[in-house]
Amino acid sequence: xxxxxxxxxxxxxxLLFCSLAAAAEPVGGIRPPAVFEDDMGCxxxxxxxxxxxxxxxxxxxxxxxxxxxxxxxxxxxxLCTDCHSYIRQLPHKKVKQGVRCDGECxxxxxxxxxxKFSHKPIYQKYKxxxxxxxxxxxxxxxxxxxxxxxxxxxxxxxxxxxxxxxVTDRCVVCxxxxxxxxxxxxxxxxxxxxxxxxxxxxxELCTSCHGDEKLVKRxxxxxxxxxxxxxxxxxxxxxxxxxxxxxxxxxxGFTKAANCLDCHAETANYFxxxxxxxxxxxxxxxVHKNNRLKTCQRCHKHADENYAALDPHPTSEKKDNPxxxxxxxxxxxxxxxxxxxxxxxxxxETRGRLRDGVYWRxxxxxxxxxxxxxxxxxxxxx
Amino acid sequence: xxxxxxTQRVLEVSMGINKTSDAERREIEALIARIPDNRIQLYxxxxxxxxxxxxxxxxxxxxxxxxxxITFLTLAFTGLPIAFxxxxxxxxxxxxxxxxxxxxxxxxxxxSVMIFAMAYHIATIVLGSFVKIKQGRFESARSMIxxxxxxxxxxxxxxxxxxxxxxxxxxxxxxxxxxxxxFAAAFGNIVMIVSGSSFMFPEFxxxxxxxxxxAHFQEMMRISHPHEALLALLVIAFWHxxxxxxxxxxxxxxxxxLTGKITREHQMEEHFLEYLRCxxxxxxxxxxxxxxxxxxxxxxxxxxxxxxxx
Numbered sequence: 001x002x003x004x005x006x007x008x009x010x011x012x013x014x015l016l017f018c019s020l021a022a023a024a025e026p027v028g029g030i031r032p033p034a035v036f037e038d039d040m041g042c043x044x045x046x047x048x049x050x051x052x053x054x055x056x057x058x059x060x061x062x063x064x065x066x067x068x069x070x071x072x073x074x075x076x077x078x079l080c081t082d083c084h085s086y087i088r089q090l091p092h093k094k095v096k097q098g099v100r101c102d103g104e105c106x107x108x109x110x111x112x113x114x115x116k117f118s119h120k121p122i123y124q125k126y127k128x129x130x131x132x133x134x135x136x137x138x139x140x141x142x143x144x145x146x147x148x149x150x151x152x153x154x155x156x157x158x159x160x161x162x163x164x165x166x167v168t169d170r171c172v173v174c175x176x177x178x179x180x181x182x183x184x185x186x187x188x189x190x191x192x193x194x195x196x197x198x199x200x201x202x203x204e205l206c207t208s209c210h211g212d213e214k215l216v217k218r219x220x221x222x223x224x225x226x227x228x229x230x231x232x233x234x235x236x237x238x239x240x241x242x243x244x245x246x247x248x249x250x251x252x253g254f255t256k257a258a259n260c261l262d263c264h265a266e267t268a269n270y271f272x273x274x275x276x277x278x279x280x281x282x283x284x285x286x287v288h289k290n291n292r293l294k295t296c297q298r299c300h301k302h303a304d305e306n307y308a309a310l311d312p313h314p315t316s317e318k319k320d321n322p323x324x325x326x327x328x329x330x331x332x333x334x335x336x337x338x339x340x341x342x343x344x345x346x347x348x349e350t351r352g353r354l355r356d357g358v359y360w361r362x363x364x365x366x367x368x369x370x371x372x373x374x375x376x377x378x379x380x381x382x
Numbered sequence: 383x384x385x386x387x388x389t390q391r392v393l394e395v396s397m398g399i400n401k402t403s404d405a406e407r408r409e410i411e412a413l414i415a416r417i418p419d420n421r422i423q424l425y426x427x428x429x430x431x432x433x434x435x436x437x438x439x440x441x442x443x444x445x446x447x448x449x450x451x452i453t454f455l456t457l458a459f460t461g462l463p464i465a466f467x468x469x470x471x472x473x474x475x476x477x478x479x480x481x482x483x484x485x486x487x488x489x490x491x492x493x494s495v496m497i498f499a500m501a502y503h504i505a506t507i508v509l510g511s512f513v514k515i516k517q518g519r520f521e522s523a524r525s526m527i528x529x530x531x532x533x534x535x536x537x538x539x540x541x542x543x544x545x546x547x548x549x550x551x552x553x554x555x556x557x558x559x560x561x562x563x564x565f566a567a568a569f570g571n572i573v574m575i576v577s578g579s580s581f582m583f584p585e586f587x588x589x590x591x592x593x594x595x596x597a598h599f600q601e602m603m604r605i606s607h608p609h610e611a612l613l614a615l616l617v618i619a620f621w622h623x624x625x626x627x628x629x630x631x632x633x634x635x636x637x638x639x640l641t642g643k644i645t646r647e648h649q650m651e652e653h654f655l656e657y658l659r660c661x662x663x664x665x666x667x668x669x670x671x672x673x674x675x676x677x678x679x680x681x682x683x684x685x686x687x688x689x690x691x692x
Contacts, residue, residue: 251468307589310588310596323601335616346628353543353631
């Protein structure tokens with residue numbers, strides 16, 4: 001009851017502001033390009049910066065749309081209701097599920113097939129991957145990534161800020177419409193320059209979940225309770241990668257070293273297959289023991305069976321790798337003993353030698369200075 | 383001084399190798415007999431050139447030492463910011479060198495110079511020993527080969543430093559410290575080369591090693607490279623630099639690594655057996671020793687006269 005009242009109040013106040021400020025300029029004073037058509041009237045309310053609410057969990061949600069920004073995003077040609085298809089009236093009802101990315105666009109057609117544009121093919125792959133979760137997930141499934149976890153759809157692309165007219169002018173010669181050309185240029189340049197995350201960014205993205213200790217512990221606990229099997233390195237995936245040679249070299253900014261996806265995803269049709277990550281115990285995974293050699297050979301051309309048996313996620317954890325644990329322990333002890341031992345020995349020897357009468361400078365001087373001028377250096381031979 | 387049977391044997395071997403005449407033999411033995419039991423007493427009468435008096439290292443060894451210490455320090459300087467590249471101090475070092483990827487190239491280039499120095503050294507000692515064996519002049523005691531004597535020397539030296547022994551043991555050309563240090567450096571070099579090559583050629587090492595130890599080897603090498611480097615730095619900073627720079631009597635520096643010569647007092651103190659060989663091999667050295675002994679005996683006589691007169 002309480003929720004309904006809150007929501008109603010918000011919608012009412014939203015509408016009130018809409019009517020008062022209907023003629024107001026959008027924020028920033030920039031008019032949306034002609035391509036952005038608010039034919040559904042969504043901006044009546046959603047153009048206001050304070051359009052939002054605090055959820056029952058105390059989370060702040062903004063429903064504010066900046067038309068001039070939206071008009072520069074990849075979805076600029078898609079009507080709001082193509083994705084928000086559950087909205088049938090204004091003011092709309094409480095949103096239960098939100099946008100799913102496997103719908104079909106009514107306003108955009110796939111120019112290659114002529115069919116309605118859709119992310120369905122990639123969604124189907126994602127659905128079979130170990131990362132799949134429904135839009136409204138429960139329990140630990142909420143930790144899994146939905147499309148927008150990775151596809152943050154950055155609104156600013158420096159490559160698009162100033163278009164190179166020496167390129168686009170040429171296009172305009174035949175295509176005539178500059179806006180059309182500019183949009184195509186942005187479309188292609190974004191895919192050429194920015195569509196793939198750098199190796200470092202990929203590691204950062206994967207680590208944002210797999211390196212989250214609380215998340216990992218939660219999943220380990222649930223898997224144990226449910227009797228489910230997790231990867232042997234599940235617990236150490238992020239930290240061990242960082243310690244590995246691949247991780248270290250990628251950290252240097254070296255792009256040829258393997259990042260997470262270089263091993264865990266199929267390289268054939270990479271952009272589709274990164275959505276189809278399977279656990280290492282599944283034969284479909286490139287890191288399954290049957291596929292490992294082939295995966296290593298993607299980069300290490302001369303790798304053999306022995307090479308594929310090396311551990312790409314080495315740790316010094318006792319339960320994961322006791323050999324390395326004890327080796328490090330021994331090295332640490334040896335280091336400490338050598339450090340203390342050598343200083344002690346030097347101090348002991350100094351004390352002994354001073355007692356012997358050989359002080360900091362020898363009686364006849366030091367190794368540099370001679371006290372006795374009578375014993376001239378030039379007298380010495382041999 | 384009366385030589386111990388062991389020391390006497392070293393002298394005999396040296397005189398045998400050098401085919402010392404009977405007259406010279408008597409001269410040497412007479413001189414040695416005049417040396418006081420505590421050799422340190424001769425210090426104040428030593429006439430010595432700080433740049434060194436007696437031959438110790440050939441030009442090859444000096445070049446190898448130079449190559450090794452230059453590459454060691456620069457390898458440490460480039461290797462540490464590679465290993466700890468995320469640390470605050472590593473960032474400016476890498477930036478100064480042109481970025482961590484340039485540091486890695488410099489590190490590998492220096493490593494190849496270090497490997498060359500090692501190969502050069504192995505060639506020198508193998509060929510040098512071969513020539514000496516052929517000439518009948520090879521003495522294992524005069525080489526780096528460890529012997530039980532080193533253990534006894536270590537014990538005696540510690541007793542001396544603890545004040546429980548009047549004088550330092552009569553040690554050979556290479557004393558226990560130098561042997562330990564030499565083999566530590568040799569071992570360290572091999573570890574660094576093998577582990578470094580395991581980073582560059584992991585496929586090669588995996589292919590020649592049995593599958594059961596391949597992974598352990600690779601991991602051992604991963605942790606060994608930085609650990610061994612730090613260990614070597616500790617040994618160099620706290621032991622080698624102490625011994626050659628800071629130890630009383632050695633401060634501020636010995637010139638041996640450049641001139642290849644050791645000072646007379648140092649040879650007598652720490653390498654007495656080698657000093658005896660010098661007496662056999664370098665006739666001029668006998669004159670220096672006689673001068674020293676005469677100066678000492680004269681001073682003692684004056685002292686006793688003053689004491690009697692007083």
